[in-house]
Amino acid sequence: MRVLLCVGGGIAAYKACELARLLVKAGSQVRCALTRAAQKFVTPLTFQALTGQPVLTDLFAAEQELAAGHIALADWAEIAVVAPATANLISRLRMGRANDAVTAALLAIPPRRWLIAPAMNEKMWASPAVQENLGILCDRGARVIGPAVGEMAERSHVGPGRLVEPPEIVAAVLRRRDLEGVPVLVTAGPTREALDPVRFLSNPSSGKMGYALAEAARDRGANVTLIAGPTSLPDVRDVRLVHIESAEDLARAVDEHIAQVRVVVMAAAVADQRPARKAAQKVKKTEGKEVLELVRTPDILAGLGARKVHPLLVGFAAETQDVEQNARDKLSRKQLDLIVANDVKDAFGKETNRVVVLAKDGGRAELSGTKIALAHAIWDMVRSRLRA
Ligand SMILES: Cc1cc2nc3c(=O)[nH]c(=O)nc-3n(C[C@H](O)[C@H](O)[C@H](O)COP(=O)(O)O)c2cc1C
16 A cells, blocks of 8 residues: 655654554555644654655755655555644645645545544644534545544643544554445444433443444445434534434334445444333422332344344443353344444443454454444454355
8 A cells, every 4th residue: 555644743743653664564655744843743854764765845845846746646645644634734635725745745635535633632623613624624535533532742631632543543544445335324322211301211321332333334435324322422424313312212213224224233222121101290209119110112133133134233232241141142132143242341431342242153253442443343344244
């Protein structure tokens, strides 16, 4: 793979050195271009030493233009990785400004061949300008990876804005769009089962795993519908998002979309029971014992598995004991193709997870890592079975 690595002037520029090294190690041919600001953080010499190739830094340097000018590099590159993509660089790309070597080269490459890895302070990331600019780059076909959530360079700041770790960017570079055009349905988050207008039964699912699955499928070219219970996560770009509250809403929404999809991944933590009655008004305190009557909610996965013809079905099992055995039972009882089993203590609300994936055909994989890395590993397993 011929990779043009474009480095912006953010504090995470030092990680671009590792990224260049890992890309070379993975067998890619790597050329680098640095903005003027990037050169305040890291030197062209570092990238030249890591890649064994001259580095583009100056649009008007005669010797650079002669060796491999910005257009020659653009023609050469199969993919352009922008890491770190600063707020400034993102805005210049949105506007089509070609006022340095990096943007001049990038503008000569179609946006669908850009992989943008933003990195900035979480407040900059939240700014409407950055969000709008990036949204427009996505609309033009650019892929975006991250940012990751965590501690910022200013140690007191935490949030989305960190550069995704270099190994994940390498994985994204090397990954082909192997789900191009495949319609998939992902469910995520908890459900809420109302007791009265102000109270509900729910669970602590954050929705992160389901959202990661939707994002990963989108990046591999799938047409994604994401049905999500209440979460605090930002919407996933370029994904059809359907918000639901209860297990019954979820069942209805799945029913509406099922005929059009080839894969269903049920990562939502769906309530198995709901209160038998929802009070029309807020329930008042009463003296003595109160008994809550529960009824079963629809078993969406089992319903899908029982159909004569159904999409490839992936279930999740969040267990507190006998994780693998319980998951294996669920796999066969609900007639699923794959099941992703995790221990509740490893999963809920965290950025990482540890899972065992079991397949109807006997396949088994133990996976651990960030939820986005796991999501890709799960799609790898789905992809190989779709082909079959
Ligand atoms: C110490 C320091 C750290 C910075 N870190 C970031 C950053 O992480 N992300 C960002 O978007 N801008 C950051 N900036 C601001 C950019 O350097 C500035 O907007 C610059 O114009 C970016 O130019 P470029 O996009 O051409 O590389 C930082 C500035 C300084 C002084």
